[in-house]
Amino acid sequence: MRPNQPSLTPAGEVKRAQPPTLRDVAEAAGVHAATASRALNPSTRRLVSAETARRVIKAAKTLGYQPNPIARSLKTAKSSTVGLVIPDLTNPLFPPIVRGIEDVLEAEGFSAWIVNTDNDPERERARIDSLRSRQVEGLIIATARVDHPFLEALHEQGVKMVLVNRRVENLEVPCVTADDATGIALAVRHLAELGHRRIAHLAGPHSTSTGVVRSRAFRHAIRDHGLEDDPSLTVECAHWNEADGATAMRELLDRDNRFTAVVAGNDLIALGCYDVFAERGISCPDEMSVVGFNDMPFIDKLRPPLTTVGVPHHDIGAEAARMLLDCIEEPDRRPRSLLLPVTLVVRDSTAPPSARPSS
Amino acid sequence: MRPNQPSLTPAGEVKRAQPPTLRDVAEAAGVHAATASRALNPSTRRLVSAETARRVIKAAKTLGYQPNPIARSLKTAKSSTVGLVIPDLTNPLFPPIVRGIEDVLEAEGFSAWIVNTDNDPERERARIDSLRSRQVEGLIIATARVDHPFLEALHEQGVKMVLVNRRVENLEVPCVTADDATGIALAVRHLAELGHRRIAHLAGPHSTSTGVVRSRAFRHAIRDHGLEDDPSLTVECAHWNEADGATAMRELLDRDNRFTAVVAGNDLIALGCYDVFAERGISCPDEMSVVGFNDMPFIDKLRPPLTTVGVPHHDIGAEAARMLLDCIEEPDRRPRSLLLPVTLVVRDSTAPPSARPSS
DNA sequence: TGATAGCCCGCACTCGTTTGCAGTCCATGC
């Protein structure tokens, strides 16, 4: 008696039916398991007669046969699975990216393992090892550190991967990012057109590639518009969050009170600015304009609603996934990188500079 | 020549080393693969001599051996994996729960497959099937519908599961939720103590269990405090989001302008209220108080910062994971459910009712 | 009628690990 068939024990009660296996459908179709395998697999179906294929497929359907991905993975060393390495799912930046990734993976029969690294390199290495032992066919890496301790090693071992929200120099790995440079340029142009001449920048940490790209773009844009190019108007935040944004803003205000606008490295840093405005009774946008970056969900619900650079997070994820699938299918293709367009979303945190100087 | 050993092709170039397998470490330790397996597995280690165990473990370490989870799963029909079914990762409610779940799973050597259902039953069924074919050992289900088309069937098939943020009647399945009833009671008490007598409720959809629990609790609390118990002061939102919250709020205002406070089914619905206040020039909290539910991230950054009920999302996830692991380890334990305590977070969206009537 | 080719299909092995069973070896007891 086959244990994985519904069957009666001597006592008479019904034993739990195990899911049907390939042999079950083969048996039901009066055929060998090997033939059933070929019939079920579209790419080998031409090896069996049309008639038997039909019979096997029908048997599979009536039994509700689902191939066992584990067994298949063991044999083929493929898993239809990719790893998704992010710092922290709790950061509102990532969920839309993840959805974008999953939407395209799912359409191709793939799924994603998500791991959080909390930006701890040790943890990152461990999680990636665990992903690899699970036979992931590729990696989508969204951890933003600019140094790449073992990415290089992974790449040399032939691990397929694509980077999102991050570029790595001297490494032949495809990446998809938002067009940070034009985003910053749009922000600066907007402020310049409103009449601001002295604009500050709260930069993201320079240990992240977006941090350096954005602050480099800021200096460029300032010069392009012939605005006041004062290096002391840029301060680097320790992390991409409100608290460090607030600290940086305080530092800036304490040493210079003549700027009338600030472009924040991202929305969270802009939120930090809001906190400092409240502390010091600075009114935004009357006395000080702020523009953020990312257009996080609900950022339009703040008072005032934040002017910011809109980033197509879902698309970033989707494109990254598509690119990874391409790499998996044709391993020899040259890595190409993608820069996704951003848009300026003007809301109420920016206005012309007031006549009276800011406090 | 073993193909999975580093080796030289006739042409002389080094072929890529495949990860070492159990037989490799067995060979290196001068022992049979079966013995190596027993030596490496703590629970069977007592079957081999201390000396061989030492040798095998050492060999495994020097080769950098990692057991292949796929092969192990195939053999043992276990995967050290659980499925995590949520409606939409993009809803800020879920990321903290997910992190809570992953934190405890990871400590036990488990990992989670996350699937999004978008609250589509068809999709939910498909995703759950796919999870099951991947041999997940249990399910954590966070989709909030009150009807359970096939949960029952799953349960009867012996699928281990725990529900979060949701209770299901007449179903012996453990669940962990926030203490919605006391949360609502706290909110009502707070408003009553501020002096409000006529309080409205924007309920979540009654197709979700939290929707019905919270609105039942609202009626209870209103009566307990001897406040105006007018059924027309409760309106049900179509979904748990801003847009439907706003619609409900408009409806309410159009038919009654004498209430001075509203308890919203959750923070998003409260956000919808804010939108309507802006539309109609109602000032909060001067003319109208609002309290939300969940204490979403950044909800304290609104103007005015929202008074809301704080829910321990991370803990909910952690407890759910722990409970599921318990079910997996001792299948016979009686299902128990957990109600996690909530706290009222008072911010600036609530104040005593003003003397002049609200518009 | 016999040789040949071509189409289908089954056999048997493989992926890496776990595990029931049986065998070896040594020490102990009578």
Added chain:
DNA sequence: GCATGGACTGCAAACGAGTGCGGGCTATCA
């Protein structure tokens, strides 16, 4: 001296699917 038992360890068969190889069958042609 031989049986008994205990402590280890090897053998081989799984788990479920995929695949190279060869064999059987039919059709075609000389």
